Amino acid sequence: MAKKVLSGIQPSGSLTLGNYIGAIKNFVKLQEEHECYFMVVDLHAITVSQDPAALRENSESVAALYLAAGINPQISNVYMQSHVPQHAELGWIMTTLTAMGELERMTQFKDKSSGKDSVGAGLFVYPSLMAADILIYNADLVPVGEDQKQHLELTRDLAGRFNHRFGEFFTVPEPYIPEVGARIMSLDDGTKKMSKSNPNPGSYIALLDPPDVIRKKISRATTDSGREVIFDPANKPEISNLMSIYAECSGMTLQQIADRYEGQMYGGFKKDLGEVLVATLEPLQQKYQEIRSSGALSDILAEGAERARGVAAQTLAGVKEKMGFLPLR
Numbered sequence: 001m002a003k004k005v006l007s008g009i010q011p012s013g014s015l016t017l018g019n020y021i022g023a024i025k026n027f028v029k030l031q032e033e034h035e036c037y038f039m040v041v042d043l044h045a046i047t048v049s050q051d052p053a054a055l056r057e058n059s060e061s062v063a064a065l066y067l068a069a070g071i072n073p074q075i076s077n078v079y080m081q082s083h084v085p086q087h088a089e090l091g092w093i094m095t096t097l098t099a100m101g102e103l104e105r106m107t108q109f110k111d112k113s114s115g116k117d118s119v120g121a122g123l124f125v126y127p128s129l130m131a132a133d134i135l136i137y138n139a140d141l142v143p144v145g146e147d148q149k150q151h152l153e154l155t156r157d158l159a160g161r162f163n164h165r166f167g168e169f170f171t172v173p174e175p176y177i178p179e180v181g182a183r184i185m186s187l188d189d190g191t192k193k194m195s196k197s198n199p200n201p202g203s204y205i206a207l208l209d210p211p212d213v214i215r216k217k218i219s220r221a222t223t224d225s226g227r228e229v230i231f232d233p234a235n236k237p238e239i240s241n242l243m244s245i246y247a248e249c250s251g252m253t254l255q256q257i258a259d260r261y262e263g264q265m266y267g268g269f270k271k272d273l274g275e276v277l278v279a280t281l282e283p284l285q286q287k288y289q290e291i292r293s294s295g296a297l298s299d300i301l302a303e304g305a306e307r308a309r310g311v312a313a314q315t316l317a318g319v320k321e322k323m324g325f326l327p328l329r
């Protein structure tokens, strides 16, 4: 049966291979069978300071990357979070249902706030807004990487809490986390997540990196001192990470990769991985350029937002009725 699927990505810098493998690839897969809502979550991005020109550029860029990666706006709703104001309104309501202690336990908040003198309150209540994003469409499935699992658990708790307090209303959503590739690691440190906010660009592959940069970054990626291409995340985190990337971008299994490179050293494996990535990203980059120069994006985003607003407005009206807000007229 067709399910409702929702997910979002922040426009807070260049998207990485981690975003692609952990999230976007699954968006493309799920849209074939399900009713999908894919947002660019600009309201989340501003929980840390954003330069206005960069925010605008990154917002368009993420939307264009969605389409370039294969999201089809004829069957999926693609839009900006801020174009559907009901997200912010339900976000506030969710904030009132969330306990301070729940937010204090969020590892993403701890990571992003640690060592900072001043932390915006938006960063703290970020997970309540994320819960609203999901619940406002009564989404069944939320495709995300592993780092979002804790936020999903809070969302499930908030849905249950609302239903318990005000009567059965929200669908309790399930995370959809890939088995391989749910946590793509940094190229310079196999114990850290690949992240667009890492100040060292050599630590990640950006989806818009030119082919030669991709090849160079892979050839320079840290590997352990052994020589065998085997999947063993506990003892060989770096090579295991590169194998996951290889598997996700080539369609081969980890075992097939291990067999292919048996008895060989890392050099040949890395060289081939560079080519696998170029073959994956070059067509995407070409489509991206076409979409950016076509001028079609603003209509696509307007249509996506209009459809999303229709659904969101209905849910919000139901929420308000359940909670006892006085109706207008």
Ligand code: TYM
Pocket (backbone or CB within 6 Å): 006, 007, 008, 009, 010, 011, 018, 019, 020, 021, 022, 023, 041, 044, 129, 130, 133, 134, 142, 143, 144, 145, 146, 147, 148, 151, 181, 182, 183, 184, 185, 193, 194, 195
């Ligand atoms: P964001 O923008 O940090 O990341 C977008 C998606 O990419 C996944 N991801 C990764 N997956 C595997 N390996 C990695 N190294 C990696 N880095 C990032 C993330 O898990 C995510 O799925 N809070 C969300 C945005 C959001 C959202 C939502 C998601 C807002 N509202 C509602 C789902 C539903 C975030 O910061 O993602």
